[in-house]
Amino acid sequence: MKKILFLSMLVFASSSIFAQGNIDVTNVYFTDQNSQAIENDELTPGDTVILWFSWDNNLTSALQIGDxxxxxxxxxxxxxGRLILASLNQTVAVGGSVNAFLRTQYMLPTSGDFTICCWPMYNPYTPNTDPQVGRFCNEDFVIEVPGPPALIDELQAAYSSSIHVNNGTLAFESNGFTQVSIYDLQGRLVLNSSTSEGMLQLPEMQRGTFIIRLMDEDGIRSSKIRLGN
Structure with a gap:
């Protein structure tokens, strides 16, 4: 199933640190229909989500109502294309911050990682002609394709917060010999190994979210972890 984003526009202002010269986009992120934030790696095909972006008014003058x-x-x-805010509904002071969301439709890929970038273009005071100025890119969005139900059930039942990856090394609490299996989110086995040291050096892997499954004499533990460059 392909995924559709529905985006719409609202504006809220607050204060932030002063800097001169541009409107600067500072973040791009998703919420659900109830404005609850969604983690970048928890997007699933078929979800209806709202794309937000934040920007700072780092011009030398305030933005006015109607701009x-x-x-x-x-x-x-x-x-x-273009995201157009036709008329500000309040003044945004120099150094002010704004969160905005925009309504449109976009068909996302059914799986994999993707990057969304946003940058300022027109404003009544200092229009920007360079798309690299004030630009922000979020490179960590992941479309999560659920794996086989049995694997997902096992992950939920055996979740462990003691499984970590740091600089390519998998580390966990160990009680002797441990079988290590890593699956992608479609349930495909991508690594099968073993260790008795409570750690395992992982090979270079494609960037994405994976299910790590550990099995030792105490039972099965699982976790969902981002891996790769």
Missing amino acids: SLTFGWSIDGVDQ
Whole structure:
């Protein structure tokens, strides 16, 4: 099933640290329909989500009620057109911050990682002609394809917070010989190994989210962890 994003526009202002020269996009993220934040690696095909982006007014003058702003955005380097805020509903002081969400439709890939970038374009005071100025990219979005139900049930039943990965080394609490299995989110086995040292040096892996399954004499433990460069 392909995934559709529904995006709409609201604006809220607050204060932030002063800097001169531009409107700067500072974040791109998702929420659900109840405005609850969604982790970048918890997006699943078929979800209806809202894309938010945050920006700071780092111009040398305040933005006024009625001012029009335009932003550009892209997904995996492909330009998605313009995000237009036709009329501000309140003043945004120099150094002020704004969170905005925009309504449109976009068909996401059914699996894999993707990057969304957003950058300022038009404002009434200092229009920006360089898409690299004020630009922010979030490279950590993941479309999660659920694996086989038995594997997902096992993950939920045997979740352990003691499994960690640091600089390519898997570390965990060990009680002797441990069988280590790593699955992608479609339930495919990508690594099968063993260790008796409570750690395992992982090979270079494609960036993504994986299920780590440990089995020793005490039973089975699992965790979902981001791996790769």
